[in-house]
Amino acid sequence: xxxxxxxxxxxxxxxxxxxxxxxxxxxxxxxxxxxxxxxxxxxxxxxxxxxxxxxxxxxxxxxxxxxxxxxxxxxxxxxxxxxxxxxxxxxxxxxxxxxxxxxxxxxxxxxxxxxxxxxxxxxxxxxxxxxxxxxxxxxxxxxxxxxxxxxxxxxxxxxxxxxxxxxxxxxxxxxxxxxxxxxxxxxxxxxxxxxxxxxxxxxxxxxxxxxxxxxxxxxxxxxxxxxxxxxxxxxxxxxxxxx
Ligand SMILES: [Zn+2]
Numbered sequence: 001x002x003x004x005x006x007x008x009x010x011x012x013x014x015x016x017x018x019x020x021x022x023x024x025x026x027x028x029x030x031x032x033x034x035x036x037x038x039x040x041x042x043x044x045x046x047x048x049x050x051x052x053x054x055x056x057x058x059x060x061x062x063x064x065x066x067x068x069x070x071x072x073x074x075x076x077x078x079x080x081x082x083x084x085x086x087x088x089x090x091x092x093x094x095x096x097x098x099x100x101x102x103x104x105x106x107x108x109x110x111x112x113x114x115x116x117x118x119x120x121x122x123x124x125x126x127x128x129x130x131x132x133x134x135x136x137x138x139x140x141x142x143x144x145x146x147x148x149x150x151x152x153x154x155x156x157x158x159x160x161x162x163x164x165x166x167x168x169x170x171x172x173x174x175x176x177x178x179x180x181x182x183x184x185x186x187x188x189x190x191x192x193x194x195x196x197x198x199x200x201x202x203x204x205x206x207x208x209x210x211x212x213x214x215x216x217x218x219x220x221x222x223x224x225x226x227x228x229x230x231x232x233x234x235x236x237x238x239x240x241x242x243x
Contacts, residue, residue, distance in 0.1 A: 001068040003031035010104060010207035014094040019087050026073040027085055033095055034061040036070045040124030041107055041206045046095035054081045099128045106131035108160060108208040109218045109235055115200040116149040131235040134226060141223045141231050157213035159197045164190045
C-alpha cells in the first residue's frame with residue numbers, strides 16, 4: 001500500500017519517499033504526491049531526484065494491479081538512471097505543478113457543472129488542456145447560460161474541502177445522500193466526499209483547488225449532442241496556454 005499524500009493535501013508538490021517495488025510497469029513508493037489516473041483525471045507527471053542528484057523523469061502515474069498500488073511510469077530512454085532504481089532507495093518525488101494545477105482547476109469546475117446541470121454523469125475526462133463531462137439527458141444545454149453560472153460560482157469564492165465519512169454516517173443522514181449527485185462506492189467502510197460549500201457535495205477521490213476563486217478563467221468551449229441521451233460539455237481555459 002502506498003500512502004496517498006495527495007488525498008489529504010492536493011497542494012503538496014513534493015515528498016521524500018522510499019522505493020518499495022520495481023516492476024515491468026514502473027516503480028512504487030511507500031508514499032507519494034503523484035495522483036494516479038482515475039475518476040476521469042489524468043495521472044501526474046514529474047520527476048524523482050535521487051540521492052546523488054540524478055533525475056528520473058516520470059511520464060505518467062497509474063493504479064497498479066492490486067488495490068492501493070500506485071505505479072510511477074518512467075519516460076522513454078533514461079537507461080543510466082533507470083539502472084540505479086532499486087527497492088530501499090530514497091528519492092525526492094516532485095510533480096509537474098503547472099500541469100497538476102490545470103487538472104485541479106478543471107476537476108473542480110466539473111463539480112460546478114454538476115451543480116448547474118442536475119443530471120446523472122455518465123462520462124468524464126480531465127486533461128491539462130481540456131476537460132469534458134457527459135450528462136445523461138436529452139434536453140438542450142445553453143452554453144452562454146452555463147458560462148454565466150460558472151463565472152458566478154467562481155466569483156462567489158466558495159471554499160472547497162474533502163472529508164471522510166463512514167458508511168454508517170451516510171446511512172444515518174438521508175439528507176446528505178439526497179444532496180449527492182453521485183452515489184458512493186460501498187463496502188470500503190468509509191467514503192471520501194468533496195464539498196463545495198453551498199454548491200455541491202459528492203463522493204470523489206480526485207484533486208481539487210481549495211476555493212472556487214482559484215479556478216479562474218475556465219469556460220465552456222462546446223456543448224455537443226453525443227447521442228440521443230448524452231449531452232457533452234467541453235471545458236477550456238480562457239487565458240492563452242502557458243509557456
Ligand atoms: Zn472531484
